Every structure is written in structure tokens, then in C-alpha cells.
Amino acid sequence: MDLEFAVNGERFKVDSIDPSTTVLDFLRFNTPFKSVKLGCGEGGCGACLVVLSRYDPELDQVKECSINSCLTLLCSVNGCSITTSEGLGNKKKGFHPIHKRFAGFHASQCGFCTPGMCISLYSALSNSSKEFTVSEAEKSVSGNLCRCTGYRPIVDACKSFASDVDIEDLGFNSFWKKGESKEVMLKNLPPYNPKEHLVTFPEFLKKKKKKKKLHNGLDHSRYRWTTPCSVAELHNITQAANSLGSLKLVVGNTGTGYYQDEERFDRYIDISQIPEMSMIKKGEEGIEIGAAVTISNAIDALKKEESKSCYIFKKMAAHMEKIGNHAIRNSGSIGGNLVMAQSRKFPSDITTLLLAVDASVYMLNGGKKAEKVKVHEFLELPSMLDSKRVLLKVEIPLCTATTSTTSVDDDTELLFESYRAAPRSIGNALPYLNAAFFALVSRRQEPSRRGVTVDKCFLAFGSYGCDHSIRATEVESFLTGKSLSYSVLYEAVGLLKGIIVPGKDTPHHEYRKSLAVGYLFEFFNPLIESGHYSNSHVNDTAKSLLPFLSSSQQVLESNEYQPVGEAVIKVGAALQASGEAVFVDDIPTLPNCLHGAFVYSTECLAKIKSIRFREKNVTPSGVFALLTSKDIPKQGQNIGSKTVFGTGPLFADELTQFAGQRIALVVADTQKHADSAAKLAVVEYDTKNIEEEAILTVEDAVKRCSFFEVHPMIYPEPVGDVLKGMEEAERKIISAELRLGSQYFFYMEPQTALALPDEDDCVKVYSSSQAPEYVHSVIATCLGIQEHNVRVITRRVGGGFGGKAVKSMPVATACALGAYKLQRPVKMYMNRRTDMIMAGGRHPMKITYDVGFRSDGKVTALEFIMLIDAGLEPDISAVMPRNIMGPLRKYDWGALSFDIKVCKTNCPTRTAMRAPGEVQGSYIAESIIENVATSLQMDVDTVRKINLHSYVSLRKFYTRISGDPDEYTLPLLWDKLEISSKFKERAEMVKEFNVCNVWRKRGISRVPIVHQVLQRPTPGKVSILSDGSVVVEVGGIELGQGLWTKVQQMVAYGLGMVKCQGRSDKLLERIRVVQSDTLGMIQGGFTAGSTTSECSCEAVRLCCVILVGRLKPTMDKMMMEKPGSVTWTMLIQQAYGQSINLSASTLYTPEYASMEYLNYGVGVSEVEVDLVTGKTEILRSDIIYDCGKSLNPAVDLGQIEGAFVQGIGFFMMEEYTTDEKGLVVQQGTWDYKIPTVDTISKHFNVEIVNSGHHKDRVLSSKASGEPPMLMAASVHCATRSAIREARKQSLSWNCNDGNIDESGTDFELPVPATMPVVKSLCGLYNVERYLQGKILG
């Protein structure tokens, strides 16, 4: 049988194929459908989702679900139908209501995640058994990553489909205006009709399926893919394994997402069609689940179970719903999970659950007969993968699963609970530890023996860095028969700590142990304290069933400069949703295109002796060339990046100077081959004959005086007399230290470029870059050709955040070098791992400060030394002192002096990441204020307020950029937010909550921001075509920040000045902003620093002034002839006839006096910290931001929310660290956790203040891209406040564990404040201390 399937209704037949080919590989390289994006290749981001429809001819039914196309193997979709986002709807056919609503709710910024989001929503909608609910809507995208939007608008778009939604709760959108009636709102939503908008299964496939019935067997000889139909057949195949070569059993193939195996097998055995392995059956003994049953199907079955056992089954199902994401659960099988846990130490949730219910598995163990073993025995067996064993099914016994908290008899209770501490609770994250407990307890009523006795218990733990899940049998035996008391529990905890021993390379050892202890405590303690089983984590499960997000936005549209100021939908939003928007990797490649992958150094300082592939003299398949610095043309230079501060090499020469440095480029026939060959490259280093040691810390850099020079012109000025300020101080904090780490961009589209050789030594490069002008120049210098030989084109970038400015240059340059040298197109689409290793990210830093202050909290002087780790190359690091000092001066420090050193180290070169330096500077100010308040035992909000600038002190600290007095809106925002967020009342409620709750503490914090931005010269060009349509070019790049949309609005406004008949918004539709082309428009500069949109707008406005000036005489003449009836088209036709120059270009150069200005905002956040797990839940955030007169409030709102959520990532979640050699540790979605819908603020209220006229600004507007990120410090500060309460409480237990200072409040909360960090500050041993306190009475 042939491999035949449908994609978006179209038939595809594949004669033969490598069985390791994924659906994504096929779609992206063999079909025109490019909406499946490759974001990670490991199941962790959701960008590649498609809908898979299977037809069951027996039932005449079609089943649909979302799957990860990056993991699913093509052969496994034989006879199925695949639908991508453009298959739901598209430009030609008409967009699907999902696409339209995503566009209208402003839920797509860069658009790279959007097709995957749409598929997630579609799949949830189509699978919703009854009515689609708000809760389902929110969860539908819980496993998808978006780095731009902050999720709120995405969730609103999803919720708009829910039957129980209160339409008034939906956020800002383009369908209705505030205050319109519910009827109008509903009417304006793009209608959705399930019958009309669901995809249909192609008839040709149905017919084929009906003919062939169930069997999906492919022709063995052509496909190396076998699909046995029975266990007997499977047995025969495994027995013949030796003659068949290496075999791999597969169901969903999701395991490769974790292991990323390179290994190729001779034959794949698809076991998903064996009825015995795909059934779910309830027998007398228990419920049986076939090993090939998907996790989703198992969950459905467990949920539906209505027997007495349903309590436990439902709890297991609820836990399993937190595994991976929908798509992983839809294709990943129960058996696959178990085998990964058994054979490859996978940190499984399922094995922990099964251990706690004493489940068994059935295996084929070489023979024909199935063998039954308990799960704990199964886990101890030698690896399944090294043998011919097959897992057939799992059996969950009913005996343990009788009713639970309802009594077995009057005095006996059966309890079951499961736990999971993960960085994202439902957002696709492996836990630090999981646990599941089953217990049979009885209640004694006799006065002498009152209490609860444990009759039996199973206590399972897993995922803590162990070989596999385990049962804590020693603790079980200890507890069995015991009457529960504090001392019994204390002893049990002690025993448990000896059992939970994470592997030696596992991070957070003590934290994981503390989780085990905490969960055991949570399970048994309520029985001791109240005699009844009630558990806050149980309530959590109930809570998670409720809708979990709400929001409000206050946004003012202005019509003074129509259509500027209106919330116009982002250009191309629907196109992005359908996935038709073209990114660099979507550009169809020529058949002779080659692909590149970097080989990077793993040493921080070493001579490079040689570079070869693993097998000597064997070139890996598909490899064409291995390019190094020696391949750079003689006339060229080894240059890979450049800024005004210097250059960086494309490849390490003889010496590699940091781990992660580029050494070579492998060029191969496919990206897959290039990537595998790069992994097979072996670099031989000489580390012995190096004269100096590597500089790996800022302290080393100081010792060796290894600094980058910072020109005095850009080095910030001190303020006032610090000596005097210190003399005035009544109190001082001396030599306090603070360290801040790095952050990775996590743009959803990795670095990518495509270079095409052209005639006469020319090269054309498509680059996903924020700085094409510089890419252009670097390529020319590297190749040694004149700049007019190079053309760099950038249409759109799938998220940049600074990471595609300098760091995009070597990617494009390497491709250009390959293309130039090999005279073939060369493309590079970096895999996520290499991207993370090379990206560099945000600058880490260390600050040591002295601060003097009065006893009322007023600071009188601040002095500090700051050491910034810039890595090896100059990049833009010299601007860091200036950037840091901008927001740090937001308080009136009295006097301020500093010594900032930009350290040159042998670490990855750091670069600008959104609000580079500013986010750290602003946070440092907060940390200092927090410590001042702590030292004075004062309310920190009062200390903040007393140190806020007056306009007079603002002028002192910001001199010429402070603006007019009425532009200093911060005090107004501070007060306004106090009222709108009910800050004072809530602060009181937080206090009450903290008094009443032992294991949860809340904190609330208000944080102001002042963020300085700088306008830069920016070009623009507006040309009017003969039909009246307008084409616009600007220096700025569309990164998702809505630059094109604002520019389009500005051109409509500018050309509208000619005052033709008809509204200028009609003109809007006739304007197209086109890709940046470095030969078409020079001097584009960097798209960075939040001001490129406004500068591009100003540039095109100036062009429009020129054009209107040229058109005016003709217009006046025509108006005289035909008053009131001159349309735009008529005017342009006339102008063409008169040969008026209808193209104008300009380079907008901002006035020196006003090119810099300040932005203001305030954020209030309230959090709740779980003292058992260290989890921080953001209950609510309110932010207020002064946008001047927003050019487009929808776009600015998106920027504000997105930046805030990226800030949450920085402050609370994202660890981007390096090892002892300086090599990046986090290398993918498994260990780098950006926020998902379940980790953002539950209630998120945003107000954009229109602060009126600003004479020096572009139509009175102010920037929005970076400043709001700084407000996320409010979440961190609120967490600190909650921890402070936890520490005070610990002290009251009289049980200091050595981790807490005398007052309990004097501590530094590291950034990011991850769960282990928070828990360790709350007290890793707080449970033991609590129990000790109770025992001691």
C-alpha cells in the first residue's frame, strides 16, 4: 500500500520516504503550506501544530485532534487528513472566524506563534463535547508559547467562542467600542458556525479507508515501516529482529522531543493499530489501558469512569491533564511514557500515579504469552529497549480505587491525592518533583486513642532527578498502624528525606527534598489538625477548573490626526493567523539550495588544533563543505558583526575565546544533514599552551583590568555631592551587594537567513534582522566586495527583542560567505539549541552600593560600583552604563555617584535585549529602596513615595531631557493607580490574609518607572502609483511591534492633508508598506530602542508633506474646476498626466535638543506565595502608562502587555546561566521556561493614559515598546513582601533554620525568583520547623 494522505483537502501520495521524516519536514519542504512553523522541534512551543483527522470506516466517524507536526512521523499519518491553519481559511478562500477574531482582538504581533495558536483553539472547539466553555477556551492555548503578546488578547480571542462568556469581559478589540450594547457586540463578532467552519474529511480518503478497512500497512520494501495488526504479528516481527536490522517501536514518536535522538533505525514498527494495545477495558480486577492508548484517550476514559473508583480515577485524570500540552497528550501514548521512564530515566508523571495505586503492567517478554508484573517491579527491570520486550497494557486495580473521602465504613477512609511542582502548572513543564499518595485511614473515637490511624498507604514520588519513580516503602511501613501525630509525621519526614536523594547532576537537591516533605505534610497534616482530610492543593485542583484570567483595558483613541490615533488592526494580522505571512524560511528555495549549521566552541579559551568529523575520513551524508575563517576571501576580513563600538569575528581563528563562539559552518544539502553534521564535528583543542587563564567572572576581569572603553560622551554624569549627602544621612547601608543574571530572547522564529549568489560578484541576502543596514555592511566587508554588490532584504521578523540586531549579522554573513564561495544559495535556519548557545542574551551584572538615608526614609546619597559582564566582543555594551543610569535615576537619591565598568570576559558576547540595562537599572533602584525600608522597618511604599522626584529634583537628575513641568506625569499616575487599583484597601486585605493563613502569604507592591528613550535618524520613502495606491518604505523593520501599521496610518494622515473627497481611512486600504531593501533605502540603522516606529512615522509624514506640496497646485486647480468632487484617484491620474514627481524620500533627523525624552508608568502587583512549594501566583497586576497621544492604542496596548509579561519572565522564571566554562546551560524549551497563560497575572488591568499635547514628540505620541517591561518589577517586589511575611512567621515558630536573619526581613530576593529560590527564602525546612514547634508546644 502507498503512503497517501491529504493536506488541506489536497491528495498527497509519497512513493518512498525515509521513515524518520516528520510531518513538519514534509509540509515545509514538499508542500506549499508553510503555516506550520518550526519553533523548537521538541514539542515545547506549539508553533508547528496541525489538526490530524482520522476516519473510522466501522463507525463512519472522523476523529480530530491537534498534534505536533515536528514530532509526528509522516508514515504514521497514512490515510489521514492534515489541516494547517491556512487549511482552515486563507486569503483566497476567505479567512476562518478564528483568524478574523485573532486579528480583531489584536492577538497577533510578530505572527510566528499565531497559526499554532489558531490550530489549538480550533482543535479545542471541534472536540468540545458539549458547549465550549471559557475554561476550555483558556486551557486550549495553555501549552503554546507566544513571546510577543502577553497572551491576554489571545485568550480573549479564544474566549469569544465560549458559550458561557460574558461578552463584556472580553478585552479591547476592533469589533466594538466601549459602551456598546451586548447585542451590537455579538453582532459584530465574525460569526462562527460549527457546521460551516469545521474541516471536512476528504471523500477520496474515506473511500480508500472503507475499501481497505482498518489496516494501514505500507509496502514494507519501500517504506521501512511496518504496521502489525495483532500482538501475534508484532511478536513475530520482534522475534525476527535480527534479520530485519535495528527496529524501533513507535506510537506518537513524541519521545524524540525529549531525547532528540539522531539514531536512525532500519525499520519502524507502528504499534498503534493493534486492537489489544489500543483498547480501554473495564474488567473485574481493574481498568485496563492498552499501551498504545494516547494519554488524551486515557484521560477521557478515566474521567468518564462512574464506578465507585471514580474518585481516584478522576484525580489521576486531572493530574494527567497537566502532562505536556494537548497535542502531546493527543499523540503520546501511555506505553511510550512508561517505557521512556523505565528505560531512559524519563521523569514521568504517569509512573508515579500508577505506583500509588499499585498498578500492574503486561509485557511480552520474548515469549508469546503476556507476563504481568507490578509497576514497581517493571521499573526495576533491565531496559526494555535493549531487549525484545513489548509493553502491552496497564492495569489499574479497582481494589484500591473504591470511594475515597466518603467512608468505607463508619470509621475508615480511603484517601488519594497527587501533586506536581512545576514552573508552569499546566503550561508544558516537567515537574521538579511529583508525588501521589494513597492511604486507608481509620478514625478512633475512644477517649484514650482519639485520632486517625494509618491502616495502609502507598507513597509514590518521582521526577526529582531519580532513575525512575519510587515508592517510599520505608515511610509506608513506618506509618502503617501508627496513630497520626506531629511527632509521627516529623519522624516520617525524617525517613523520607533519606529516601528522596536526587542524582548528583540534578539541580536544586534540597528544594526537591523539601517538596517531598511538603507534600507528605500536606497530605497527612489535616488529619492531625482537624481529623479530616482537607488540603489546600486539593482546592487548587478545583480552582484550576474555574476560568483563570480576567482583564480590563482603558484605552483612549483620539481622532485629531485621523486615522492616526485609531486602534487600527495590525497590518497583515489575518494573514499571520492563517500562516500565509512569509518569513525568511518560508521563501521557496531553489532546488540547488544548500543549508548551513554552525560548529561552536565548547572551550572558553583554547587553541584550535583541528576540526574534523567524528568518523575519521568519513564525511557525514549530504555535507558539501566545512567553512572556517580560512575560507574568507583574501580581499575580505574575518568579520561577523559590527556596531559603532567595534566589530566581532565571523569565526574563531586559531584561538577560541569563549564557549559558544563560532568556529565553522557546515554546509549540506538539507538543514537536517547540516545540523547532524555540525553535531558530529570534533574540534581538537589545545588548552595547555595558553599563556593566560580565561576570564570567566567580573571579579576576574577587575583583577586583570579587562574592560571595554566607554567614551566620556556616553558615560553618564554623577549628580550632586555624595560626600555631603552621606554626611546628611542618619542611617546607612554599606557594601550591600546585588547580582543580576541574563535572559534569552526566545523570539519564536530562530535566527535565519538565505543568501543567493548573483552575477558579477553580487549577493542577495534575505535576513531576519533588526539591522539590515549593518548586516549589509558586514557582508561586504567580510567578502571584500563593494557595498553596492550586496542587497539585504527583510520583510518581517518573527520576534526580535534585540536578539536579531547584532546577533543576526553573523548568521547572514555566514550564509553570504557560503553562497559566494560555493556559488549556490545557502540558507541557515538555526536550531533552537544552537541559537540559545550563541545568543548571548542580556548582560549579567554585579552591584555593590552604599546608601545613606534619613530616618523618615528619604535617601540622601547613593554610591555604587557596578561590574557588567559584556562577554568577549564589544557589541553595544558600551551603552550599558548610560542605559542603566536612565531608569535608576527615577528616585531622588539626593546625590548620586557611581563607577560602572564594562568587563571584557571569556563569556558569550552579551547584547541588547528589550530594555537593555534599563530593566536592570530600574530594578536596582527598587532593590535599594526595599532595603532602605527594611532597614528602617518602614512600609516600602511610603519610602518609595518620599523619594519620588519633584519636578525640581527631576531636572537635577535628568537635566536637559526632563521636559516641561506638565510632561512629568509620574506623580499623577502614581495617585491615579492608587485609586483605580484600590491599592490601600488591598494592602490592608493582604495583611489580614497573612494573619489568617499559615502556608500561603500574599504581598502587594507599587513600582514607578521612568524610562529614557532616544530618537535616531530614520529614512522613509512614499511613492504614489498610477492607480492611486501607495507604496511605502521605511528604515524600521516590522518585528511584530506594529511599526508598519503606525506608518500606514501616518501616511494616510499625511496624504489626507491634500483633502480629497472621501475619508482618509479609505486611503489607508490603498497603502502598503513593503519590505526593507538595503539598496532601495539606505541608512535604515537599527530597529531598536522603542522609537523606530515613531521615527519611521515622522520620516513618512515629512515625505507626505513634500508630496502634498507637489499635489496641492493640481488639487486647487481641479477643485476650482469641479468643486467638491475631486477624488484621490482623479487627482493622481491628473498628477501622472502632468509628470509630477510622486515619490518622495527623506531622512528624518531628530532635533538634538529634543531627541531624548522620558516615559512614565506605574505598576501594582499582588501575589500569593505557596510556602510549601515556593510557587508564586500573580493574583493581579494593574499598570498605568503614559503614551502621550498614542499613534495606535491597540498596538501600544499590545506592546505594553507583551513587555510586562516578558518582564515577568525575567523577574520570576527565566534562568539563562553558563557553566564553569561559560557555555550556556539552558538549551531548549525543556529547561528555559518563558511565561505561558497559566503564569501571567490572573487579573490584568491596563490603562493607557493620553497625556495630551507634547510639542516635541511625533504627533504628541510617546514610545511603548520597552518601558513597560520595567513595571514587572512590581511582581518581584510583591513576592519579596510575601516572603518577608513568611520569614517573620517562621521566626514566630521559634525555629530559625539558619537561613533567616534576626528580623527575618533582611534578605535579597534573586532574579529570577523561581520556585526553588522562593522556597529557599521562605525556609527549605519550614515544614520540619513547624512540626518541631508543634511538638515542643
Ligand SMILES: Cc1cc2nc3c(=O)[nH]c(=O)nc-3n(C[C@H](O)[C@H](O)[C@H](O)COP(=O)(O)OP(=O)(O)OC[C@H]3O[C@@H](n4cnc5c(N)ncnc54)[C@H](O)[C@@H]3O)c2cc1C
Ligand atoms: C513536550 C513534551 C512534554 C512532556 N511532558 C510530560 C510531563 O509533563 N509528564 C510526563 O509524564 N510525560 C511528559 N512527556 C512525555 C510523554 O508523555 C511521552 O513522550 C509520550 O507518552 C510517549 O509516547 P509516544 O507514543 O509518543 O512514544 P514514542 O515516542 O513513540 O516511544 C517512546 C519510546 O518507547 C518505546 N515504546 C513505545 N511503546 C512501546 C511499547 N508498547 N513497548 C515497548 N516499547 C515501546 C519506543 O520504541 C520509544 O523508544 C512529555 C513529552 C513531550 C514531548
Ligand code: FES
Ligand atoms: S516546533 Fe513543534 S512544538 Fe515547537
Ligand code: FES
Ligand atoms: S505573536 Fe506570538 S510569538 Fe510573536
